[in-house]
Amino acid sequence: METVVDVVGNEEAKVEESEAAINKITPTSLQKISDPVVYQLVRVDGNGRLVPATEDEVMAVEDLLEDDKSENRFVSNSGQTVECNTNCRHDLDELQFKASEGLPLDIVKLDAENPNVPPNPVADFEKQSVSPWAPTADYGSIQLEGSSKPSNGLVENGTSTSAVGTSSKPDFSMLKGEIHLDNLTVKELQETFKATFGRETSVKDKQWLKRRIVMGLTNSSDFSTTTLVIKDNGVVKKGKEETCNRAEHNISMDPEVGSTSENLESPPSCHDNQTENHSNATGMGSQNYSMVDNYGSEDANTEQRATKRVRKPTRRYIEELSEGESRDSCAKLISSVGNHVYGQPSTNVCVTPVQKVGLDGRWLIRRDSFGGSGVQVPYVSRIRRSRPRENFMTLVPITSSDKLYTERKVELEKELKNLESYENNSDDDVVTMPAASGRMRRKHHRPWTLSEVVKLVEGVAKYGAGRWSEIKRLAFASYSYRTSVDLKDKWRNLLRASFVQLPAEKGMQVQSSRKHASIPIPAPILLRVRELAEMQAQVPPSFSASKFAGHTGSDRSSVHE
């Protein structure tokens, strides 16, 4: 008579998929609510009413899900709902895209409703990414040749860590000394569980409890080696920079949101609220079966992650990630992290708190600097040059992975090193560099220096793209080796590298005529330039001067800057 089914969601949530996952369902029982992605396990009784599913029922569903190797999976959610991660990339794509356009979706809605919450850097970035030619791009922003920290508002926002929800967090003070799970009684295990995940559980299955605890701890420390470590079965919390610590703590240990990375952007409070709202909306109230969903979904969630974690990056992935030019690597990262994001569409609103990490918050939103995949990806020299996908930037997840941040930094420094080497070596036209192997290096290859790039950008801004000879003559008078063609090429590369998709020449005829007029510099390019500038500012002069100690003060480089 009674059928256990899933349930609530709106059209946005691709109900069909969840149905497929659960196998048995009664579509007619679907009830729309405001939350797009939270599903709750309920039972439909004879009268058609929805009754919260019992623990056993949830477990049954869990089993079904475990057997189901499909893309669909249940993701643990707080309280009493089971969240169905439909893994709908398109949906998210669209969602985020819309969000970036300022449409009234959840993601952006929060900002409006919570003026106190700092602006979402990602949102900002996305906006600019979507509209590369937006006039908002302050041209003056590239005037940062020195070391001065940019002060304009490009993507820079001084967002600071904001308050994070504080509902039921793990309390490690509750963990006494070492943990020997095998020796613990059910009750003790439950307490440990609580200490680990910050929430009660009524599960009596020792095996499950142990596994859950271990996985929770292990994964947590894996994910965030900077914050938590498991030592002799004990949990040790390492001190760290406040922001990072906080963020990562949330990421790794917050059980309310599925216990890990999947929910990095979702502070407990947010989730709680959503859950509550949801419950209220459906008129079911919040019963005492909180462990239910936990039991099932979290399990699936954890296991899934565990599986994912093991997977090593493919060669292509490594190559592209290492390709330096941020955008590409990001696309890859996304694939590894994407699921986390997709898993919590409804909680994207909570992103903000975790964002401000790093020097000035800027790095956090750098495209390839983060991913939270926790997978070590070695650096390899760039090999292939592929054009990056267009809109992936909108999917960039926010995390606070020190690891990746470091990688990015190193990468940039490397680039800078080469760059400066040439700059200092400026005199004769770099001719063939006889490689040890005997093969000749490229004939005239002179990497663009920051100052050159800046000049180029300036020139384009002033005279317009296309006026290469003009720019060459006026802005590059002292650079004999840069031909107008070079300028053109470089500009083209900058555009590519910055993802600038030229404005579709559709009905915009008015604009086409202005092609060679003074144009606003695409924001992405400004970003890139600034990126270079910042990186340069961070490397002490001695660093680059050492290699070419011969000509330090008198060579052309001094003229350049």
Next chain:
DNA sequence: ATTAGGG
């Protein structure tokens, strides 16, 4: 001579 684009 310059530009735009493909290689």
Next chain:
DNA sequence: CCCTAAT
């Protein structure tokens, strides 16, 4: 970067 077609 180089080469080349087109202007």
